Amino acid sequence: MNRKLEPIPSFKDEAEERAFWESHDTADYVDWAQAARVVLPNLKPTTTSISLRLPVSILDRIKAEANKRDVPYQSLIKTWLAEKVG
Structure with a gap:
């Protein structure tokens, strides 16, 4: 239908x-x-900052994994979270 x-x-x-x-x-x-x-x-995508308390040992392990992949540890955390909730 063509209408004005x-x-x-x-x-x-x-x-x-x-x-x-x-x-x-x-x-x-x-x-x-x-x-x-x-x-x-x-x-x-719109992002928001959060505060997350982690044991130092876990954060150290995350940073080591990020270093192996040559990515910032916060980016690695975001990737892991996106995969998990995906």
Whole structure:
């Protein structure tokens, strides 16, 4: 079905645009059947810092494993966690 779409208005800032889309249906403004999937490979996932207390002996063993792999120990911990919960 070919129907006439409404023109998307101009916005003075992101807050105004956000308020607009919170109260309007995008289907009235965008033909989603014509949308193309976009891949954004350079985006990094949002991260947050945590504090984790480990026995020194465990941390030393992790650092030794990281050193063998020539990677930072925190990156190795993240990799292991991702594999485990994966």
